[in-house]
Amino acid sequence: MSRTFLGLPVRRGARTLPDDVARPGGHGTSAGAAAASDAFGDVPHPDAPLRWGGSFPDAAREALQNTQLRRNLAHATSTIRAKRAAVVGEVPDWEALRDAGSAIKTDVMARLPELLEELERNVVARGGVVHWARDADEANRIVADLVRAKGVDEVVKVKSMATQEIGLNEALAAEGIAAYETDLAELIVQLADDMPSHILVPAIHRNRAEIREIFLARMGDAPPDLSDVPRELAMAARAHLRRKFLSAKVAISGANFGVADTGTLTVVESEGNGRMCLTLPETLITVMGIEKVVPTYTDLEVFLQLLPRSSTGERMNPYTSLWTGVTPGDGPQEFHLVLLDNGRTDVLADEVGRAALHCIRCSACLNVCPVYERVGGHAYGSVYPGPIGAILTPQLTKSSGGLSGHHDPNASLPYASTLCGACYDVCPVKIDIPSILVELRAREVDADRGRPTGWGAAMKAASYVMSDARRFELAEKAAGLGRVVAGSEGRISTLPPPASAWTRSRDLPAPASQTFRDWWRTRPAPTAPPADPGIPPRNGAAERNNPGFAEPGITPQDEPLLGDDPGFGEKGEGR
Numbered sequence: 001m002s003r004t005f006l007g008l009p010v011r012r013g014a015r016t017l018p019d020d021v022a023r024p025g026g027h028g029t030s031a032g033a034a035a036a037s038d039a040f041g042d043v044p045h046p047d048a049p050l051r052w053g054g055s056f057p058d059a060a061r062e063a064l065q066n067t068q069l070r071r072n073l074a075h076a077t078s079t080i081r082a083k084r085a086a087v088v089g090e091v092p093d094w095e096a097l098r099d100a101g102s103a104i105k106t107d108v109m110a111r112l113p114e115l116l117e118e119l120e121r122n123v124v125a126r127g128g129v130v131h132w133a134r135d136a137d138e139a140n141r142i143v144a145d146l147v148r149a150k151g152v153d154e155v156v157k158v159k160s161m162a163t164q165e166i167g168l169n170e171a172l173a174a175e176g177i178a179a180y181e182t183d184l185a186e187l188i189v190q191l192a193d194d195m196p197s198h199i200l201v202p203a204i205h206r207n208r209a210e211i212r213e214i215f216l217a218r219m220g221d222a223p224p225d226l227s228d229v230p231r232e233l234a235m236a237a238r239a240h241l242r243r244k245f246l247s248a249k250v251a252i253s254g255a256n257f258g259v260a261d262t263g264t265l266t267v268v269e270s271e272g273n274g275r276m277c278l279t280l281p282e283t284l285i286t287v288m289g290i291e292k293v294v295p296t297y298t299d300l301e302v303f304l305q306l307l308p309r310s311s312t313g314e315r316m317n318p319y320t321s322l323w324t325g326v327t328p329g330d331g332p333q334e335f336h337l338v339l340l341d342n343g344r345t346d347v348l349a350d351e352v353g354r355a356a357l358h359c360i361r362c363s364a365c366l367n368v369c370p371v372y373e374r375v376g377g378h379a380y381g382s383v384y385p386g387p388i389g390a391i392l393t394p395q396l397t398k399s400s401g402g403l404s405g406h407h408d409p410n411a412s413l414p415y416a417s418t419l420c421g422a423c424y425d426v427c428p429v430k431i432d433i434p435s436i437l438v439e440l441r442a443r444e445v446d447a448d449r450g451r452p453t454g455w456g457a458a459m460k461a462a463s464y465v466m467s468d469a470r471r472f473e474l475a476e477k478a479a480g481l482g483r484v485v486a487g488s489e490g491r492i493s494t495l496p497p498p499a500s501a502w503t504r505s506r507d508l509p510a511p512a513s514q515t516f517r518d519w520w521r522t523r524p525a526p527t528a529p530p531a532d533p534g535i536p537p538r539n540g541a542a543e544r545n546n547p548g549f550a551e552p553g554i555t556p557q558d559e560p561l562l563g564d565d566p567g568f569g570e571k572g573e574g575r
Helices: 030-039 056-063 067-088 094-110 112-125 136-149 161-165 168-174 184-191 208-218 230-247 273-279 297-311 344-348 353-358 364-368 370-375 386-396 409-415 422-426 433-448 454-466 469-479 482-489 516-522 541-545 558-564
Strands: 129-133 154-157 178-181 250-253 257-259 264-269 283-289 319-324 334-340
Touching: 056 370, 056 409, 067 297, 067 364, 067 370, 094 112, 094 297, 094 353, 112 129, 112 334, 129 136, 136 168, 136 250, 136 283, 136 334, 154 230, 161 168, 161 283, 168 178, 178 184, 184 208, 184 230, 208 230, 230 273, 250 273, 257 297, 264 273, 264 297, 273 319, 344 353, 344 386, 353 386, 353 433, 364 386, 364 422, 386 409, 386 422, 386 433, 409 433, 422 433, 454 469
Parallel strands: 129 334, 154 178, 154 250, 250 283, 283 334
Antiparallel strands: 257 264, 264 319
């Protein structure tokens, strides 16, 4: 086993590091690591990658108190947004590309079983082995059995959302197999025993100083004089991982796309670590969500233009790896493809929510979301944060519409949005995230109908008051007392129940000093302007009965001409 701490999967606070992680300079001892553990934050280790922690409102309230986190997120997301906007603006047919991507995804969802069977046939025909996994446990068992069959206890990994979704690293660790993340951001998250907070940039919530601290404390071969200069941090990670690349017998990856008509798998990345994992080891295991299949090889042309511009603001990916089965004497000589369902067929059965399966994991929606920018990814309690996570996670975990109970934390995710629509504007495959959010919220409300709730009681009370003018006027006068509560700051931050349900999340402005009714009653009556003797009065019926009245520019002599025009008055004309 490695001399380097893996960071998996012990719960924070109960973890102790092995003595053999000590390195020159004093870093990495058990005592030092225990102290370092406290410095890396308080993110709970998940019991389930799609459901951890409390509800979104509670987690968001806590995250908002972390000013360093907000600064880190604001800097990173604004930088990515600017890069994306610049490269998207260069493409004259960008909207046509989005339409094409959306159409391909719609077609895939319509005939998913057929395409998956075609993909399986072509992978097998080219020397690969296909496995079908109904859920996370089955997928983890398949991968663990494959690794054990090779007689190794270490694997290298390419960044993969599918393997994060099923908690593969933790499952392998339970089997005594160490999984080494080779993507730089994933490595940072793994070393810190942290959780990813962004689909594309898992360590977006960390700044350079924090990363240096993590490397010094957890990476056994980090230089003692390591600075927080990005180039030095990248060089330290490269040196740390190179030995693993060259010695690993088994690699595990995800897949951005799987081409049905050729059996080709695709991984796009920026650092080259994926290319090394996909080519150097003897055995390659790929875990792919079933929605990642595309019909033909030429369909990749659309997505390979949409994905890099939307995700990293690049014109094309630095590394695009494609492989089809196995090739004797070149690359891995054993290839296994694990097709993962894990709730996707349930999502596919939903006519509205299935659009969430169109996602190509670019994370553009996260980078423009005002909610995500302020609270970060951990508040969502899932490996899928941000707007796409708010519609995908509840469906994968069946927490939408009260199916898993009203106390499921994931049931609150559809409310983690302002519905501003920015996520829809930037989505490269035009997923109408706001509409799906509204639909999921409606299902939550429908699930509560007939069940007494505080919110329902408040709505009934509001309906009673607002249905009668006198009652509403009395309520307006009573609301004026809120100015006393608001004080000199002009806002109300705390109210007793049930109004506390509102003020827990946002302030109320102080009521106006005068209601509209009072203003209307006290305003002076409008006075009529003095009559111009040169203009005849215009008094409705009196005007119409006045034979001398006519609109300016139309004389009584013009009217017969309009009526005599043979084309005037035909359907569709002159309207």
